[in-house]
Amino acid sequence: MNGKDNILIEVNGLCKYYNGDKIKALDGVDIDIRSGEVVVIIGPSGSGKSTFLRSLNLLELPTHGHIIFDGVDICDKKVNINLHRQKMGMVFQHFNLFPHKTVLDNMTIAPIKLMKIPKDKAQTYAMELLERVGLADRAANYPSQLSGGQKQRVAIVRALCMKPEVMLFDEPTSALDPEMVGEVLDVMKNLASEGMTMVVVTHEMGFAREVGSRVVFMDGGKIVEQGTPSDIFENPQSPRLKEFLSKVL
Amino acid sequence: MSSVSAWFNGLWTDITLWFDDFSDDFYTVFIKKDRYEQMLTGLENTLIITLGALLIGVVIGIVVAAIRSSYDKNKESLKLHGGIGSFILSFLNFICKIYLTVIRGTPVVVQLMIAYFLIFVSVKDGVPVGIFAFGINSGAYVAEIFRGGIMSVDNGQFEAGRSLGFNYVQTMWYIVIPQTFKAVLPTLCNEFIALLKETSVAGYVGVMELTKAGNSIAGVTYNYFLPLLTVAAVYLVIVMILSWLVSRLERRLRVSER
Numbered sequence: 341m342n343g344k345d346n347i348l349i350e351v352n353g354l355c356k357y358y359n360g361d362k363i364k365a366l367d368g369v370d371i372d373i374r375s376g377e378v379v380v381i382i383g384p385s386g387s388g389k390s391t392f393l394r395s396l397n398l399l400e401l402p403t404h405g406h407i408i409f410d411g412v413d414i415c416d417k418k419v420n421i422n423l424h425r426q427k428m429g430m431v432f433q434h435f436n437l438f439p440h441k442t443v444l445d446n447m448t449i450a451p452i453k454l455m456k457i458p459k460d461k462a463q464t465y466a467m468e469l470l471e472r473v474g475l476a477d478r479a480a481n482y483p484s485q486l487s488g489g490q491k492q493r494v495a496i497v498r499a500l501c502m503k504p505e506v507m508l509f510d511e512p513t514s515a516l517d518p519e520m521v522g523e524v525l526d527v528m529k530n531l532a533s534e535g536m537t538m539v540v541v542t543h544e545m546g547f548a549r550e551v552g553s554r555v556v557f558m559d560g561g562k563i564v565e566q567g568t569p570s571d572i573f574e575n576p577q578s579p580r581l582k583e584f585l586s587k588v589l
Numbered sequence: 590m591s592s593v594s595a596w597f598n599g600l601w602t603d604i605t606l607w608f609d610d611f612s613d614d615f616y617t618v619f620i621k622k623d624r625y626e627q628m629l630t631g632l633e634n635t636l637i638i639t640l641g642a643l644l645i646g647v648v649i650g651i652v653v654a655a656i657r658s659s660y661d662k663n664k665e666s667l668k669l670h671g672g673i674g675s676f677i678l679s680f681l682n683f684i685c686k687i688y689l690t691v692i693r694g695t696p697v698v699v700q701l702m703i704a705y706f707l708i709f710v711s712v713k714d715g716v717p718v719g720i721f722a723f724g725i726n727s728g729a730y731v732a733e734i735f736r737g738g739i740m741s742v743d744n745g746q747f748e749a750g751r752s753l754g755f756n757y758v759q760t761m762w763y764i765v766i767p768q769t770f771k772a773v774l775p776t777l778c779n780e781f782i783a784l785l786k787e788t789s790v791a792g793y794v795g796v797m798e799l800t801k802a803g804n805s806i807a808g809v810t811y812n813y814f815l816p817l818l819t820v821a822a823v824y825l826v827i828v829m830i831l832s833w834l835v836s837r838l839e840r841r842l843r844v845s846e847r
């Protein structure tokens with residue numbers, strides 16, 4: 341609680357330019373993300389939503405602007421970003437599990453090496469998380485032996501092993517077969533109901549409507565409209581959002 | 590009937606004569622004046638130069654590959670952040686590029702002779718100079734093999750490591766490099782085999798290595814058949830043993846792909 345209404349991440353004037361200043365992937369984004377909120381970002385491809393998400397933990401380096409996380413401006417060059425990334429879990433479209441490590445080792449390598457947690461403790465916690473997503477029997481398997489949905493569930497619990505304060509999801513279901521989307525969304529729903537702060541870039545409008553506490557519509561590197569799911573889906577204001585919704589719904 | 594037995598008798602005489610010749614030759618080439626010792630010295634020097642050069646090559650290769658791929662991977666952030674670190678890395682990358690261009694652009698024999706006759710003029714023993722020259726040469730190839738391995742790992746692996754909070758070096762060490770071993774091993778083995786055979790030119794700077802030993806025995810005994818085939822067979826056997834060891838190692842590394 342830092343007085344300012346539980347704001348966990350405060351983004352001010354975030355810009356990301358490529359090719360000098362010719363391509364503006366992000367063009368002045370301002371947003372506050374509060375603890376326990378599930379912010380769902382939607383928008384057409386090329387709207388900058390993935391770039392925005394990846395900027396939050398500086399996988400993309402913003403050209404201008406500030407990101408204040410836990411009261412620290414992580415865009416400041418003097419800040420050790422690695423420490424802050426430990427508190428921001430990230431889930432990727434293509435899972436990015438480590439193929440040379442078993443499921444259990446995938447999950448425990450960061451807690452063991454970075455937080456210096458004893459191996460047995462880290463493994464116990466990892467097994468607990470695997471149990472919760474129904475994959476305890478897969479602990480000794482390698483990622484190549486899992487289905488897409490299983491891989492993504494492992495990727496989620498791998499990030500959770502670091503006990504993050506916020507989880508960033510970058511199109512977590514886009515690379516999955518349709519029948520596997522549900523199992524991943526269920527895990528994310530449970531996570532949301534446990535009060536995890538989440539920022540989710542997705543094309544799953546059903547998920548946005550059901551789980552999102554706030555939906556943000558981006559286009560052209562800007563936030564065009566934001567509000568509660570019912571605001572956005574039932575009562576869109578801007579013509580651009582109306583057009584977008586008419587295509588995807 | 591008798592013609593058949595005569596033919597067999599003739600064949601038998603030929604074979605015994607051939608064996609007599611062969612044992613005479615064998616005696617002159619290997620036993621007389623303990624010439625086999627020359628071969629053994631040659632083999633020893635070949636192995637010493639190869640192993641020494643491999644060691645130097647791998648060390649240089651790791652360092653150069655680390656610099657080159659760090660530069661490639663961090664180009665964007667370096668441009669944004671600038672500073673002294675960026676300048677140093679760009680400079681090191683530039684040096685590495687010159688090294689790669691020069692070493693890969695000139696024949697190893699020429700490099701060896703430059704090392705022996707121009708750089709280490711006072712060193713009379715060709716073996717350490719050979720280790721040095723072949724090591725420097727091999728390093729350039731090993732560096733590109735390692736760099737190729739690092740770059741072939743999907744960037745998502747790198748991002749996943751960084752997103753968990755690992756720094757650049759930790760991500761490389763725990764996540765990227767272990768994955769490159771499997772990809773790099775066959776090419777690295779090729780480089781090792783090429784290196785072993787390339788050391789056969791060390792005779793140019795007076796090193797008594799395997800090829801030189803065979804050649805000098807041939808020169809003295811006027812028998813080229815036995816010494817040269819023996820030399821070829823020894824190289825072949827070493828390469829076969831090496832390939833076998835590497836294929837076993839590969840099989841063990843393939844566990845995660847079941």
